[in-house]
Amino acid sequence: MEADLLLCDHAEAINGKLYIMGAAWNMLQAPNQAISVALAIVVKVGWDEADQSHELVAELLDADGERIVMNGEAVAPSGRFELGRPAGVKPGSTLNMPLAFNLSGLVLGVGQYEWRLTIDGDTVARAPFAVVEPFGVA
Numbered sequence: 001m002e003a004d005l006l007l008c009d010h011a012e013a014i015n016g017k018l019y020i021m022g023a024a025w026n027m028l029q030a031p032n033q034a035i036s037v038a039l040a041i042v043v044k045v046g047w048d049e050a051d052q053s054h055e056l057v058a059e060l061l062d063a064d065g066e067r068i069v070m071n072g073e074a075v076a077p078s079g080r081f082e083l084g085r086p087a088g089v090k091p092g093s094t095l096n097m098p099l100a101f102n103l104s105g106l107v108l109g110v111g112q113y114e115w116r117l118t119i120d121g122d123t124v125a126r127a128p129f130a131v132v133e134p135f136g137v138a
Contacts, residue, residue, distance in 0.1 A: 002044040005117050005125035011040035011100035018098040029134040031110045039115060041099040047092050050085045056119050058101060063112040077101040
């Protein structure tokens with residue numbers, strides 16, 4: 001299975017489409033401030049992987065590969081999904097499933113981070129980013 005993952009300010013998945021605002025960034029200038037972050041995801045489900053239950057986990061990791069924990073919980077939205085084959089779709093087709101996770105109140109210090117998306121335990125997408133001091137601040 002494959003997936004695309006974009007970091008953005010806000011995302012919604014409605015009627016099979018992603019609606020995204022402030023997308024494709026890889027640098028934040030807000031160290032130690034509460035921020036809102038969204039993950040816009042398109043899971044590409046193979047024909048032979050449809051009509052089966054799958055587990056998806058999006059983990060926020062630090063530069064050492066350790067999970068970020070906030071309020072005693074790992075920042076790792078997750079869930080199970082199953083995508084059915086619509087009538088009339090040719091066998092062998094890839095089926096897209098858009099997802100959006102919006103997170104608020106996230107506080108990160110200066111450093112390197114990565115969102116790692118796994119499906120059924122396999123890494124299918126990564127989105128590295130950095131939190132930096134605001135430009136012009138020494």
